[in-house]
Every structure is written in structure tokens, then in C-alpha cells.
Amino acid sequence: MSSIQQLGYLGFEVRDLAAWESLATDVLGVGISARHSDGSFSTRHDSYAHRLHVLLGEADDLGFVGLQLASRDEVDGLARKLADNGVAIHASTPHERALRAVDHMVHFVDPAGNRLELYCGPQMAETPFVSPLVKAGFAAEDQGLGHCVVRATDLAISEAFYIGLLGCKLSDRITTEVYGFQVAITFMHINPRHHSLALGHNIPKRIHHFMLQAKTLDDVGSAFDRCFDNKVRVAQTIGRHPNDHMVSFYAFTPSGFEFEYGYGAREVDDATWQAGHYNFISEWGHRPPATLRQKF
Ligand SMILES: [Fe+2]
Known part of the structure; x- marks a missing residue:
């Protein structure tokens, strides 16, 4: 490890x-x-x-x-x-x-x-985290803040770096086409969180999205509502991924890259984990809203 x-x-x-x-x-x-x-x-x-x-x-x-x-x-x-x-x-x-x-x-x-x-040696907070909006809080702590997908210009070279040198473990890969975009992502874990880091081939920015994981589906649904209430543009509706089983939605940050807000991801046990390869990115959902889809 x-x-x-x-x-x-x-x-x-x-x-x-x-x-x-x-x-x-x-x-x-x-x-x-x-x-x-x-x-x-x-x-x-x-x-x-x-x-x-x-x-x-x-x-x-x-x-x-x-x-x-x-x-x-x-x-x-x-x-x-x-x-x-x-x-x-x-x-x-x-x-x-x-x-x-x-x-x-x-x-x-x-x-x-x-x-x-x-x-x-990170500083720890002096008080427990309490959010007035996220009633049950976030799944974080020893599993880290969540996950992020960063850019790779050559997946094989970046995989060799992250897995071969940094010691990340391969979780699985997804290669598919989504609304005309070629998608190739390598997912990697460093603790039981299904992936802490993922490599996105030739994504436009250094980061595609970061993910925060709520502890309840209600808190994901409420965050989805808050996007509409605060005019934050949704990039993908609620859906479930086939690899980490996360139920999540995506919306745009003010910087143009996205955040993912999810719940219910499965965890990795290295004793039994078999790295899979999927040719689709969602079991259901994760549809771009109509206004966004017109661009494709
Ligand atoms: Fe994600």
C-alpha cells in the first residue's frame, strides 16, 4: 500500500x-x-x-x-x-x-x-464540523476530503507515475463516448475510498471536478435543490456510476470546472478487489440538462 x-x-x-x-x-x-x-x-x-x-x-x-x-x-x-x-x-x-x-x-x-x-502534520479543527445545510455531514476524515479528477495528456505515462511511483492502486477504468466526447478515465485508490484520484485523458482544464460525499441521499437531493435556488448551473442530473456505485450530480463552479456531490459509494478491500474496465459511465441518470445538451 x-x-x-x-x-x-x-x-x-x-x-x-x-x-x-x-x-x-x-x-x-x-x-x-x-x-x-x-x-x-x-x-x-x-x-x-x-x-x-x-x-x-x-x-x-x-x-x-x-x-x-x-x-x-x-x-x-x-x-x-x-x-x-x-x-x-x-x-x-x-x-x-x-x-x-x-x-x-x-x-x-x-x-x-x-x-x-x-x-x-495537518492542523485539526478545534470544534466538530457542523453544517446548517448538510444535516448528516460529510464522509471524509481518514478517507480524505473526497476525490478529484485531474488531467493526463498520456494516460499510460501518468498511470506509471501515480501507480508505479506514488503507490496509488488501480481501482478501474472507464473508456466510452458521452454525447460525442471521448472519455478515458483511470480511477485510483489510496485507502478504502473507491477513488481519491482519477486521471482524465485530455480534459480541458487541469481538473474536471472534485467530489464531496454526503452521508445521506437527502443531503444530496437538498444540495441539488440549492443549485437551482442559487442559480448554479447543473452539468449532469442525479445518476449512479457503475464503478464506485456513487449516486451523485454534477454542477459548475464559478471557475468553469465542476463539482460532484454524491452519496453511497462502495469501498475497496484490497484483499478481494478486482480492477474492472467499463464501457459506460453511468448506470442511469447523469444527463446534461437540455440547455447544455444543445451544444453537443
Ligand atoms: Fe467523480
């Missing part, structure tokens, strides 16, 4: 902080956990102090992916392994560690240029 324990945090570079804050507090139902001098902010949705870092920037895209390890020795050991395989490893600055509230961090880029960070 990988020495990486969980997907611990994500950083987004966004242009419209106000719209993102509304998304976070009015739709996602996460809490603002820190505010920074330029208006950037961080959010939480479990016992960890910070999970999403929403930072002012021009990219409107993924900034960084934080992968948690147990100790400084574990971080440095994996960094040495990467360096031995030709990956340029960079030390973090005190400012970078302070923003993320972690003890130790190094960073590098994956074969597609996505910035990955290995860290240890």
Missing part, C-alpha cells in the same frame, strides 16, 4: 472569490475556516482544519493537490524515491506551509504538469 494516506487538501486559483464563497456556503454547505489578506479563503467539512483553499488567481483552475503522509520521514522517503526517478522536488516556504497549516511539505509536478504536494 502507498505510504500516502489520503487526499488531504486541494488548492484552486479562482478569479471570482465572491462567487466561490457563495458556492461554498450556500450550495456545498462547507464552512469557511480561514480568510487571507487578499480575500482568499479556506474551507472545512470534517475534523480537519482546512480542506479546500480557494485562492485569488487568473487560472480559474486547479492550483495544487495535497497528499497526506504519516510523518516527515514518510514524506522525505517518498520524495527521495521520486528524485531518484528524475522528478524535480521542491521544498516549501514557510508561507506555503502556513497557508495550508501543515508541518512539512514538498512539491513537484506530475507528467501532465499538475502540482502535487506531499505533506504531514
